[in-house]
Amino acid sequence: MIRDDNARRAARDAMIKDAKYRAAGKWRGLLESAGLDKTWLKKGVPCPFCGGHDRYSFTDKWGDGNYFCRGCGPGDGLKLLQFALGGVSFMEAIEWAIQWSGGSVPDLSGSALAPRPVLKSSDELTPAEVERRKGRYKKLWDAGFRVTQGDPVWKHLERRLPGLEESEVPRVLRFHPALEYWEKDDNEKWVHVGNFPGMLAAIQGPDGVCCNIHRTFLTEEGEKAPVPSARKKELSIGVKGGAIRLLPLVGREMSVAEGIETSLAVIRYRGESCWSAVDAQGMEEIAIPDEVDLIRIYQDNDLPDQRGRRRGFEAGEKLAQRAKAMGKRAIKYAPGKAGMDMDDFVRSLPKRA
Known part of the structure; x- marks a missing residue:
């Protein structure tokens, strides 16, 4: 048992070293591939971790995808990768970095240390890996x-x-x-x-x-x-279009908002069955059931970021365009004032009869 533990520990250390070697000089491309917004590959921008307005700068100073925040301190590309992948574990980020560059990783769960197949993205997961992640969910x-x-x-x-x-x-x-x-x-x-x-x-x-x-x-x-x-x-199994289905749909209408709390406010104050898309990307990708004829979109009127983008608002616009292209009606609700709290906005709307 001790020998197996030592072998796994050695394999783990080798994986970390391999991942950093492969990613050196490629952190920008790697992080973009993982879905990190390009804003966080710049200097003097809001910190993705503490929210400081202009504290954060991506420097890659030591070749490790380094960044520095005047509020919460320094970090490296692996921490950014964990963030970009939705909060995966350290070793899952290590695996992703190796697989992104075409390498293979050992299975540390057993003593044989057999190599795993290369998985470059969640779209190419093996059935075994999908089941492993589903097991984590359960x-x-x-x-x-x-x-x-x-x-x-x-x-x-x-x-x-x-x-x-x-x-x-x-x-x-x-x-x-x-x-x-x-x-x-x-x-x-x-x-x-x-x-x-x-x-x-x-x-x-x-x-x-x-x-x-x-x-x-x-x-x-x-x-x-x-x-x-x-x-x-949790770590994705590659399924797109998902949502937190807070209540079953009623009739041929559907309501959607980003956050869980805003969606619950829509349910209470508007009397609608609302699903949470979780975030802006989820709002863009949420699947619209075939039986739905009308979709009500509660979109954020967020303030522009450092690049002038309003990610939440744009996501709502894209969803509305997609719905219309599918031959469905789309009604959009957004605060008149940028930056207004969505819950306050929903409460200000009249309740539907």
Whole structure:
């Protein structure tokens, strides 16, 4: 057993070294391929981790995809890669970097250390890898509980929806008492920051089957946990078009918003069955069921980023265009003032009869 553990440890160290060697001088292309917005490959821009307005600069100073933030400190390309891939683990980021460059990685779960097949993207996952990731989803989901009054998830949602009743919380949301959160220390070593209560949300693909789990890290009082990335998805199995289906559709209409909280506000204050697209990319890609004739889009009127882009607003526009191209009606709702809180905006709208 000790020999096997030593072999796995040696293989792990070799993988890390291999990944950094392969990525040296290629971090920009690698991170863009992973989906990192080009904004975070520039200097003097908002930090993706702490949100500081102009604290963050990508430098690649030491050839490791280095960046520096005046608020939360330095980091490297592997931390950015984890962020770009939706909060995957350190070793999953290592595997992705190796596979992106055409290499293969060993299976560290057994003593044989047999090489794994090359997986360049989530679109090329083997059936075995898909099942492994699905197993992660199930294990995480099974560790959660139904949301009940007084738990951290209920407190979090009740801040947005005063007087929240347990019956208002959809079954696709769960409370997890101790989500593990990992972060790098000043010596670039991964450390277990702590366990936080959290909200789990099942993301269902176009076929209605769970294709990912979204996690929101919280405090015991229901506020966002004091961590760089309080919202994360699990590692993808490559299914696009998914959404958090908070309620079943009614009739031939569909409503969609980005965040879970905004979608719940639409359900309460507008009386509509609303799905959460999770983020701007999800808004662009969400699958529109064939039976839907009308889609109501609650789009963010976000402030422009450093490149002048309004990612949330643009995502809503693209979804509306796609719906119309499919022969469906699309009605868009957006705050008149850029940067207005979406929950406040939804509450200001008249409730539909």
